[in-house]
Amino acid sequence: MNYHAYYPIDVVNGPGTRCTLFVSGCEHRCRGCYNAATWNPHNGLPFTPQLEERILQDLADTDIPRQGLSLSGGDPLYPANLSAVFSLVKRVKQELPDKDIWCWTGYRLGQLTKQQQRVLSFIDVLIDGPFVEPLKDPRLVWRGSQNQRVVPIAAWLAANHRVDTQSIG
């Protein structure tokens, strides 16, 4: 996986003070996307074990406490990103269980593949759906266009049972 940018301190992508990773690779190609340079999966820099280590360290920092990790892009659920993203979110949840994870994807929550759903189970809040320019509204919080949703995953799972919780590992 390549990544576009990593912000050790971020306050605009999710609540509290966060670490935010913008990954490369996105197949939605939304018109009016604010981050079109991230579509090409070969753009940006390789996501290395060193960077993963750095993110874990930043999240654990007590001097400037972080509430959690934000994943954006690009699309963290772009098929080629799934294995790297899966290992990152799993590690964060295992080593720092009190940190929350927010994730922005252009896919719809109800239409995720099995592979994508494996990642979902480590995520606290998913902002789903493509950016639709005519529905753009700067007054919205955490999202760009009105069709997008901010979904707390635990509650959604409880209500929908879409994911077979036994299969998550």
Added chain:
Amino acid sequence: MPEHVIKRDGQTIPFNIHRIETAIVKAMGSVQCHQTHLLPLLCTDIERELSGHQPCDIDTIQQVVEAALIRHRLVDVARSYIAYRRTRDIERERRSKLNDDIVGLISRRNSALLNENANKDSYVIPTQRDLLAGIVARHIAKTQLLPQDVVQAHEHGDIHYHDLDYAPFFPMFNCMLVDLEGMLTQGFRMGNAEIEPPKSITTAAHVTAQIIAQVASHIYGGTTIDRIDEILAPYVTASFHKHLTTAEQWNIADVNAYAMQQTERECFDAFQALEYEVNTLHTSNGQTPFVTFGFGLGQGWQERLIQKAILKVRLAGLGRNRKTAVFPKLVLAIKEGLNRSTNDPNYDIKQLALQCASQRMYPDILNYDQVVLATGSFKTPMGCRSFLDNRQQNSEHPHAGRNNLGVVSINLPRIALLAEQDSARFFALLHQRLALCFSALMSRVDRLKGVKARVAPILYMEGACGIRLKADDDIFQLFHDGRATVSLGYIGLHETANALFGREPHIYDCEHKQRFAIAVVETLKQATDQWRQKTDLGFSLYSTPSESLCARFCELDTKEFGVIPGVTDKGYYTNSFHLDVEKKVTPYDKILFEKPYPRIASGGFICYGEFPNLQHNLKALEDVWDFSYRHVPYYGTNTPIDECFRCGFQGEFNCTAKGFCCPACANHDPQSISVTRRVCGYLGAPNARPFNAGKQEEVKRRVKHLATPL
């Protein structure tokens, strides 16, 4: 012989050789030359020479006279004649500058003058009168009151003698902490009225507004009420008892609940009225007064009620469109065990304050322990950032009623440019300049000697300054012995380091530059300490908020040294010790960068961070506040709080050629938008009233301190 002479103002008058003769006689007299027998010859000579010029002007006459004197070997007389002429020329130049300034004001041509202070609406008549008075006061101060080396250094831009439009022409001082408690509890006279101690919070708030209006008309800097929640708390109690009595009279079932509800409502209304009054006030200085309220340390229910009222009133906004109030500046004290942490009794006040700061920019915060560390005791700044020291003497209150006598700022980048990359030379020059600053500051102080209390009854006789004098008492007894502060200011530490060591690396990434910058500020501090010992005055070091000065110094230096990358190329100098506004760092990093300075420049400081819209992320704002609590005394958050009254958008407007523009609906009609930016220590509305050019540029270049990828 010419028939007519054209004077400098364009008038034509008949030529008269006797005027020339008189001037020559004067010149001869001044150098003890007795060769008056040469006069007829000289006059014929001059007349003949001038007959070729028809009509002739003053300059030609003077040149011809000089030449004739030298031809007749009267060199000393010629020198004296030239010297006299030069004095006259300077005087004339100044008179015509005075004239130009006045005409510029009337015709609205002089934009530097009109936009000098973002808080003055230069269209209205009282402001124009004030500006006119300022032009005259400045002229007389420069020509008659100040030492000429100080005037020259000011005009030339070596130093800046602040507020010349008021002082030293008027014996006024800068800013103060009003002894509101003393005035309210002991009563006072104002105009023809005897004001008794108030019997309700409504009256107390109203009287407070009256006092502010009066005080602000007699000083030229900021008016601060420190600990307003604690001072006004007794009047909340009085209101409560009043409502209790009413409840009992009317046989209301739950008297306490009724009285409490009525008191809460009255308190909110009282503070709303106070905010309206402060924002609608026009002092005789032609401006809305610079007012600051310090609050937050009170723990009783009355103080808490006031704290909540102040914040809720600010959140509610002014007028139909709920616009952000620009005044008073709100400063909230944060203290561990009181309101800082989740389990503290006033933690709810901090939450409300975070909401308020995210929507209305204020309050800024004072971190209790850090303020004590930097200045010796806790207090709210006078005006936007001027701090008193600790003065625990007798039983007198350590801060209330004390003041600042004024500021002279030093142009540090100029000294660095003159030193030509040589730091030893820089410090040598700096010491020379400091001597000049001392003499400039003493001229401020000396102007207040022998002044009688009757010049400002509200300050000196009715208690605002904490001690009540008789009409003919000298006011100076309130200022000496360190009771008042006198401040040395400084500008452009960032550009100073660049001028000496080159633009790269950036001071943020260069320990050497940082050590140098701290050494400079420590040198300034040592100077003020020495002056303190030499006199009995409270000299202090103040980090100047450079609203118009940031552009002025830079402009003068560009004229003298040209455009120098990293120094004069931006059109403004950076505020005091602040990190260059273009440097992309996190607010946390900025706090750590600026941390060393408030403790050195303890007479005036503030640290800022530039934030994106945080109205939906108060936790992030709280994280930064909490971090600041461990590092800096006084912290303000700049966040986009622009509003579109057409579509309801709140956030940051785009700055376009059409003016400020709503990003959601493209509305740019000044009547239906509200744009608020911090100018120096205060807020301003650049949309309604433009900033001066240098400040506009600086505001445009500010980068958000939370957009820093690894």
